[in-house]
Amino acid sequence: MKENKSSMQKVNQFRDDRDWRQFHKEKDLAISISLEASELLELFQWKNSEEVVSNKLERIKEELADVLIYSYMLADNLDLDIDEIIAEKLVKNEAKYPVNKSKGKNEKYTEL
């Protein structure tokens, strides 16, 4: 794996080397993103953030990476540009959460 490849290229090479695109229906990729997010969350089960961050950083890195890897695969399946969809969603979130109404508040936009 050459260092100068992008993350997206590495992710795609990983699945193409294994001929796995045939299994990667978008619904199943969405399931997998959700499952990996749960494995990340499981690290925090019954604990508070501080003890988990101190003791399980390596595991957090792995599970967060898995969330990202499946997210990149779904994006690639649908020809989506990661940076573009993030930028577009932030614009929408700015409309839902205007700074003057949401600053320092932990309420959902429907309750602001």
Added chain:
Amino acid sequence: MKENKSSMQKVNQFRDDRDWRQFHKEKDLAISISLEASELLELFQWKNSEEVVSNKLERIKEELADVLIYSYMLADNLDLDIDEIIAEKLVKNEAKYPVNKSKGKNEKYTEL
């Protein structure tokens, strides 16, 4: 928001403008990644991939972006480099799923 900012910078500016880091304990960010992953998956509830991709691409983009945005926030909280943790995890996954054993197979590594 200037175009030449990275996604990570845009994500951080969004939360800093709202003074939201105080709520962003890592456990709560892990919960939020999981919730956004479920909102993405909900688009596929009772449906198959084809009908959802045809009819709800805009919604997929939004929910996938939310997964990525919270993932970037958690990475930033922990000073993790996105590309680095992806590269490291792919190396681990390659050990768990050697090409010669996993090619064309949809089994978990524990069942290969």
Added chain:
Amino acid sequence: MKENKSSMQKVNQFRDDRDWRQFHKEKDLAISISLEASELLELFQWKNSEEVVSNKLERIKEELADVLIYSYMLADNLDLDIDEIIAEKLVKNEAKYPVNKSKGKNEKYTEL
């Protein structure tokens, strides 16, 4: 464990024998229900229903039971009667999904 105890009594005895109520904050029980639901869903990752039901019925029973066990714990924490909350929710669902509009349709009530 005597056979004539109710499921709720057995679940509570299990956690009280281990002095676990101290960890069972409602937020953490909600996390646990979600994690167990993901372990159930993981059985179906990359597969279709038929192959999983044929090959993994024992595992389905275990993971579904875990979802129920944590759900019962949360209900008990909040003094909720399982049968009552189910009956009440079905009444609400009937209003959202009137038979004449929803019969044979797999759409969300917001799209009916």
Added chain:
Amino acid sequence: MKENKSSMQKVNQFRDDRDWRQFHKEKDLAISISLEASELLELFQWKNSEEVVSNKLERIKEELADVLIYSYMLADNLDLDIDEIIAEKLVKNEAKYPVNKSKGKNEKYTEL
């Protein structure tokens, strides 16, 4: 809906009145259990247990009921007896978490 029906009978009548069993593949029911568990968890997003229990008990009842309703549907699809699978799983959990090793501890059995 007559009062003397069991919860399981009410749940089944609800779906049969709408002719929904055709959509209720086990994989999709597992997805739905997971989605409802996330809607329950979402009530606790960015909050602590106390504020949510005080302010959103009605919503907790609804989302917990939805988790149970889909769990009952999956059990019924597979001809599983709810009380039986709970009892069997508690026996397995007792072996994984013997009282003398797990009392007052919030560790996973793999770390006890």
